[in-house]
Amino acid sequence: MSITLYGYHYSVYTRIVKMVLAAKALSYSYLEVDPFAQNLEPAYLELHPFGRVPVIRHGAFTLYETVAIARYLDEVSAPVMLSPNNPENRARMVQIVSMVDNYGYWPMVRQVFSHRVFRAAEGREADEYVVAAGRDASQNVCAALEKLVHDGEFLTGAAISYADLHLGAMMDYFTAAPEGREIVNCFPRLSRWWQGMADHALLQKTNPGLPAV
Ligand SMILES: N[C@@H](CCC(=O)N[C@@H](CS)C(=O)NCC(=O)O)C(=O)O
Incomplete structure (x- = not known):
């Protein structure tokens, strides 16, 4: 099909x-x-x-x-590969995804990235008030993520899960802004995860780039 x-x-x-x-x-x-x-x-x-x-x-x-x-x-499309077998890790995956959708997408992507990076690429001015609001709200999201990141290489353990892809796409945009990089650098566990994930082939392959003016 x-x-x-x-x-x-x-x-x-x-x-x-x-x-x-x-x-x-x-x-x-x-x-x-x-x-x-x-x-x-x-x-x-x-x-x-x-x-x-x-x-x-x-x-x-x-x-x-x-x-x-x-x-x-x-x-x-068997085998299922993006959902951990362990119920705790699977619940953590769902929690992280739900948390970033509800509290992270807007400040990290639509406020910090869109205003600082995307608008600049289009030759438009950022609304600094919006960037500052996004930065403050994103700080709380990253602080919460810091407590949820697993000790393994990926967010929910030793194997990649859907949470890595979901947060990875948002994090790639967020850290394209200096404010985003500065915030992530304050959180050692989140930074460690992102350093390992940022160059992942799936992110590289799907990188949309920025508009050229
Ligand atoms: N909850 C939706 C969110 C989808 C969403 O917000 N997509 C954005 C693009 S990244 C969009 O279509 N935005 C249009 C708008 O905000 O009017 C999902 O998980 O698919």
Whole structure:
């Protein structure tokens, strides 16, 4: 059955799904959708009622919400490889993903990265008030992550899990900003994890780059 991914080039959530597809060596076709465009096609809103990306179609089955997509793809293409066997580690994976979605994405990506890095690449000014608010909120998120990082090489143990991909995509954007690097450097366990993860082939392969003006 063929897989279609609807995504946006610079979207972290689209990148996460691309990493899962690459990790599982799944081929797919890709359709670009700009979720920030004014009038999204009604046909797209049928797929995603909130007008966001990503969405996947697998045969007649369509799915939105990145975590659901990632876990579905991991499960339908054996062997399952992104979810730890141990219940504690699996719960930790879900906790980290849920935590960064609820408290980290907005300050780390939409405030610090978007304003400091993405806007600069587009030749636009950052709103310093937004960057400062994002920096403060991100500090709390990184402090919380510092307590959750496993002693192993990856976030939930010795093997890579979905949490590494999910947080990795956000961390790659966040640490592209000097404020992000400075914050992460204050947390030794989180820094150790990120130093090992930053050059991971899945992140390298899916790096969207920045707009050229
Ligand atoms: N909870 C959604 C979040 C998806 C999301 O926010 N995607 C961003 C792009 S990274 C988007 O579509 N933003 C459009 C907007 O905020 O209007 C998921 O996990 O898939």
